[in-house]
Amino acid sequence: MHNNSFLELDSTAYRSNMQFLRNHFKNRPVISSVVKGNAYGHSIEEFVQIALAENVDHFSVFDSQEARRVKSVAAGKATVMIMGWLDEGKDLKWSIENKVEFFVFEKHRLTAAAAVAKKLKMKATVHIEVETGMNRTGFNKTEIKWVQDFLRKNKDHIEFKGLCTHFAGAESIANYFRIKNQIAAFDEIYRQFCAVDLKPLQRHAACSAAAMMYPETQYDMVRIGIMQYGFWSSAEVLVDFYNRKRKNIDPLKRVISWKSQVMSVKKVKRGEFVGYGTSFMADENMKIATVPVGYAHGYSRNLSNVGRVLINGERCVVIGSINMNMMVVEVTYLPEVKRGDEVVLIGDQADNKLTVASFSDYSNMLNYELLTRISADIPRIIK
C-alpha cells in the first residue's frame, strides 16, 4: 500500500444517494449496485461494506474475480450477477456452485452451463442477454427460438431468471432514436418469451442514464453504477433531471475524496522551464509545490498543465507534465503554504470543491475512466 495519498469513502453520502434513487424509482425496481472496475475505483471490499449497511442486496460485476471479491464481504447477504467474462472451466463451475448468477449471450455458454450444472446436480441461474442494437454481446433475433427451446428442454439444469439488454449510450440525447429503437426491440423480444410461457422473473436493461432519461426502462431491476457513487453519467442527464423537476438542485453526493500532501515547496525564476521538457515556462517568478501523486497512481497524464488541486482552500493549477509518481502545482499566491499541507485531488477543502466532473472537462475524459484508473494500492478509508 502506498501512503503518499489516500481515498476517503463517505458512507453518509452513499446513504443519501441511495435514498434519492429509491424515492426516484417509483415502481420500486430492484437496484443492482454495479461494482465492476474495482467499484469504479472505490475498491470493491470497502464499497460493498458501505452498500450492505444501506441494505443493498444485489451486486453486478464484470467477471468471477470481482464476484469472488464481493462474496468475500457479502457472502449469504446478497445476490451477485456477472455481466461479462466467465471462462467455461473453473469460473463457470465456481459460479454455479456458489449460486452466482450470470449473463448468457452465446449458445456456447448456455450449453456449457447446462452441462456443468447437470454434473454438479445444481441449477445455473442465468440472465439471457439479447441483442437490441448495441451490437456488442447478446443473442440475435435468429437465435431466440433456439434459446427458448433450449431453456424449455433444460429446465432441470437452467433457471431462466432474467431477460436483459444494454443500451448504446443512453447518456447522450444524440442517441435518442437508437435507444428508442432498442427499447422497442427489447419489448418485442420480451413478448416473444412470454408468448411461449417463458416469462422471466426479472426484465432489466437500464444503467443509470437510461433509468433517468427513459423511465420506462426501469422494468423489474435497474443496474446502477455511476450514480450511486454520486456522479452523473453526463451533464445531459443532469440537465434532463433539472428540466423534469423544474429545479436545479443536484441530489447526488460524491462518495469519494482523494487526498495527499505537499511534499516540497520551492521557487522558480521567470523564464525557467518546469519539469520534463518545455511544456511549461514560468512567465513570472513563481512558487511551486510538488505533490507525490502521478500517473502510476492513476492521476492521468492528460491532466498535465490543466489539472487542479486544492491547497490551503485555494485552487492550484498543475504545471508541466504529470510524472509517474509526482506532479508540480503553482502556489505563488499561497503565502502560508508548506510541506505537509493537505492537498485535495478530488473533494472539498474549505469552501472549494473539486469534482471528478470538473477534471473531465479539462481532460475530455469520462468520470468513469478517471475513477477506475485510481490505483487499487492506495488505501481507502471509510468515513
Ligand SMILES: *Cc1c(COP(=O)(O)O)cnc(C)c1O
Ligand atoms: C457498467 C454497466 C452498467 C452501469 O452503468 P452506469 O452508467 O455506471 O450506471 C449497467 N449495465 C451494464 C451491462 C454495464 O456494463
